[in-house]
Amino acid sequence: MIDFRSLTEADFPILCKWLNNPHVRAHYQKTPITIEEVRRKYSERLNPDHPTHCHIACYNGEPFGKLQCYLVRDYPDFASAIGEHDGVAVDLFIGDEQFIGRGLGKAMLRSYVLNVVPSLFSQECRCFICHAKENKIAIRASLSAGFLPYRDVIEGGVESLLLSFDRAI
Template identity: 45%
Template sequence: MIAFRPLAAADFPMLTGWLAEPHVRRFVQKTPMTLEDVATKYGPRVRGEQPIICHVAQSDGADFGYLQAYRNRDWPDAADGQTDGISLDLHIGEPAFLGRGLGRAMLDAYVRGLALPHFAQTTAYIAHELANTAALACSKVVGFTPLREFVEDGEAMLLLRLKL
């Protein structure tokens, strides 16, 4: 069973560690972040100063992943210019939780049970590098369908959409 709790400032050391993990660095956070960097970036989100929701995913009470969602109209450069619906970002931080189907479970539970209802939306977008075949497969199993390819920061990406 997957549960979610809001990200808190007390989670910043854990999040800093996750962002330094090789599997996260490969596709999510390519440049190193210090604890101060994480506090600067995620602090406004935790304090409600930005229109974005951030959560920690738990399995049997153990923290293992990070998720965030935001309305696309609030972030014009999100979702390759889409203005409808919401966008999601996520990663499994704890290496011991990789390869167990938890990415699929947390994405499905989060998008349908928390993110879309929170923003009163019926459309969600997610983008992955084309080389991130595990994330692409996960999103497709959850029901996201390919929309179009685009380039972000020099990387070939695929934008996927879920419509309820």
């Protein structure tokens, strides 16, 4: 049902469209972004040696969301903000509005942390996701995916909830 593939340059136009959708702008991409800015930001992430690994989620072959994962320690400011050094952080959004409210956020997150993250970071057993406390829908989806509340944090000046997911190695 849900498959993942690595982000490619061919995805930049749809990624730009998604990032400018109001529901994504509310919590993920606060300011408008141009296709040139998308290219600048995400081109470097296409390199397999980049610390952030970006993926597109597809439902029955149709792209609908973007996810990324990275080692917490590779981003010291984020590590300091959440008070953790080990583990893998995951970020995601559903870009295409027609896929919202169908349980796909929960499904894609759970599948991603069980299938994609271990293939990239096999020695890490804990995943983290952080949501602004006001983003109740994302928090509910992460809880439904098996994440547990871990601690309150301030991320980017915003009161947020850090959630964790532990998997067996």
